Amino acid sequence: MSASQMPTLTRRRLLGRLLGGVALAPLLPSAGLLLSGPAAAQDLRYFRIGTGTTAGTYFPIGGLIANAISNPPGSRPCDKGGSCGIPGLIVVAQASNGSVDNVEMLRAGTVEAGFAQADVAYWAYSGTGSFTGKRPFTELRSLGMLYAEAIQVVVRSDGFIDRMTDLKGRSISLGEEGSGTLVEARLILDAYGLSESTITPLYLKPGMAADRLAKGELDGFFMVGGYPVAAVADVAARVPIRLVPLDGEPADRLLRTQRFYIEHEIPANAYPGSAPTPTLSLGAELLTRADRDPNLIYGIVRALWHENTRRVLAEGHPQGRNFDPARAVANVSVPLHPGAERFYREAGLLGNAANEPARAPTGGTGTGTDTTPAGGEKAANGKPPADTPPAEKPPAEKPPAEKTATGKAAGDKATR
Numbered sequence: 514m515s516a517s518q519m520p521t522l523t524r525r526r527l528l529g530r531l532l533g534g535v536a537l538a539p540l541l542p543s544a545g546l547l548l549s550g551p552a553a554a555q556d557l558r559y560f561r562i563g564t565g566t567t568a569g570t571y572f573p574i575g576g577l578i579a580n581a582i583s584n585p586p587g588s589r590p591c592d593k594g595g596s597c598g599i600p601g602l603i604v605v606a607q608a609s610n611g612s613v614d615n616v617e618m619l620r621a622g623t624v625e626a627g628f629a630q631a632d633v634a635y636w637a638y639s640g641t642g643s644f645t646g647k648r649p650f651t652e653l654r655s656l657g658m659l660y661a662e663a664i665q666v667v668v669r670s671d672g673f674i675d676r677m678t679d680l681k682g683r684s685i686s687l688g689e690e691g692s693g694t695l696v697e698a699r700l701i702l703d704a705y706g707l708s709e710s711t712i713t714p715l716y717l718k719p720g721m722a723a724d725r726l727a728k729g730e731l732d733g734f735f736m737v738g739g740y741p742v743a744a745v746a747d748v749a750a751r752v753p754i755r756l757v758p759l760d761g762e763p764a765d766r767l768l769r770t771q772r773f774y775i776e777h778e779i780p781a782n783a784y785p786g787s788a789p790t791p792t793l794s795l796g797a798e799l800l801t802r803a804d805r806d807p808n809l810i811y812g813i814v815r816a817l818w819h820e821n822t823r824r825v826l827a828e829g830h831p832q833g834r835n836f837d838p839a840r841a842v843a844n845v846s847v848p849l850h851p852g853a854e855r856f857y858r859e860a861g862l863l864g865n866a867a868n869e870p871a872r873a874p875t876g877g878t879g880t881g882t883d884t885t886p887a888g889g890e891k892a893a894n895g896k897p898p899a900d901t902p903p904a905e906k907p908p909a910e911k912p913p914a915e916k917t918a919t920g921k922a923a924g925d926k927a928t929r
Contacts, residue, residue: 557585560604560813562799563615563627565692567608568720568747570662570738571628571797573830575606581825582816591821598816599809610691613643617691619802620650626813630662630693630737631773631796635846643696652803654850656814657841657857658796660739660832663777664697665792667745668733669726670753677705677757684713686722686734694719697795698735700771704763719744727751739797739832740783749784756783756790764793771795773846801850810852818860838862 562579565571582598589595598604607624609615615627616637629637636642640649668674674683680702687702687709688694695716702708715722715731722734723744736742748754756779768774777794781787799817801810816822818838826833842849842857849857857863 557601557603558599558809560602560626560809561607561624562604563609563618563624564606565609565611565615565628565738566689566718566720568718568723568742568744569611569736570740570742570830570832571611572606572608573743574659574739574826574832575628577826577829577833578817578822579604579606581822582813584816591819594821596816597819597821599812602809602812604813610689612693613637613696614691616650616653616800619653619800622802625805626656626799626801628659629798629800630696631658631798631844631846632771633693633696634798634800635773638847653847654801654803654805654853655845655847656799656801656810656817656850656853657838658798658843658845659841660797660835661775661777661794662737662739662797663779663792663794664701664759665736665738665740665742665745665779666701666733666757666759667723667726667736667748668755668757669729670755670786672732672755674733674755674757677701677707677759677763680705680707680733680757681711682713683732684715684730685732686715686717686725688735688737689716689718692737694735694737697737700767701735701759701793704767706763720747723748726754733757737795739830739835740779741831745784749787753786754784756787756792758791759793760791764791767793773844796844796846798846800847803848803850805850805852807850807852807855810850811855812852814853814856818856 562575564575582596583602583604584596584598584600585603586601591597609618609627612629612633615624615629616633618624619627620637632642634653634655636644637647637650638653640647644650666677666680674680687698699709702712717725717731717734719734719736719742722731722736724747725731726734727748736745745754764776768776773795775794775796777792779787779790779792781789818836818841823833823836826836838857838860839862842863849863854863
């Protein structure tokens, strides 16, 4: 092997690891040392996306996105089936605890973007809900809604748990600290007249919860994600499972009061042997900070919705088939980043931008805000969602749904 060949091979090996979704941030500064010739003359930029646990949905989806929109030197051209991302951009999918963890990393500036559930993003932006008592993260911006995440309550089929009320006195994992799953689990328990004091709560990573359920050491666990979630599929391959339905009056009340919840049904055989199960879902958004370069964000969003990227996503994960740019701005929870807004406007997907001040209401809604979402679309549950607050400041008051999701002191962490 000649000396001129060695840097190229080494670079490919390194980039292959980076684009596979593995967090290798400590190696990034040295990556440029491996480049030579024309590649060295091209500016490299690294863009970290906070995802979730390896047993959830955010991590594999984040890895696919990172792979699809990265465009390192030597990449195949877009028109020949290669990357359509920004030349010289290397995107890394970084594992995390999930939504809340990602928001806090964005606040600290340790990642450039991150996934989060819509309600978690809104609470962080406005300093309400599970972020009550913290400084409103008014710099938080959205790149768009990607897909809907279903709230899943997983139990063994032989565990005599058919309804939410059957969880009383059982050992249930609610999700780990820093995850959005814990946020939703606490809301769901409260709606069904339960709490952490009426069950035996555990706060486990999805993979660990699935393993304990399979071994009979746990009665059930909560999971929020786009099905099939790896952790749930894993336990379903080992023992028969059941998904507990979220329906009835408690679910109806949550739909009325939690502005980002959507009525949803997990189809039959989403996991081996599982029955159709009514539940609730909410949007998964890709977030960044307002101070990110608008041209960079524009290029990333354009690459994200390119047909090449969408093909990679559809082939790589079942939820990838649900990515739809027409729904990306229909009910975003925080203002759009200017770079993202530019793309959606040019694509004809944005009329009244999500981060423009709300118009005066024309109907007798009594809400004081226009309830038509960006692009004039309705939420998936058929109800018109409230407008996203203007970019200049957090909303003056929280919507009717707002209440501390944790039921604990304001400084408590929420999780995913």
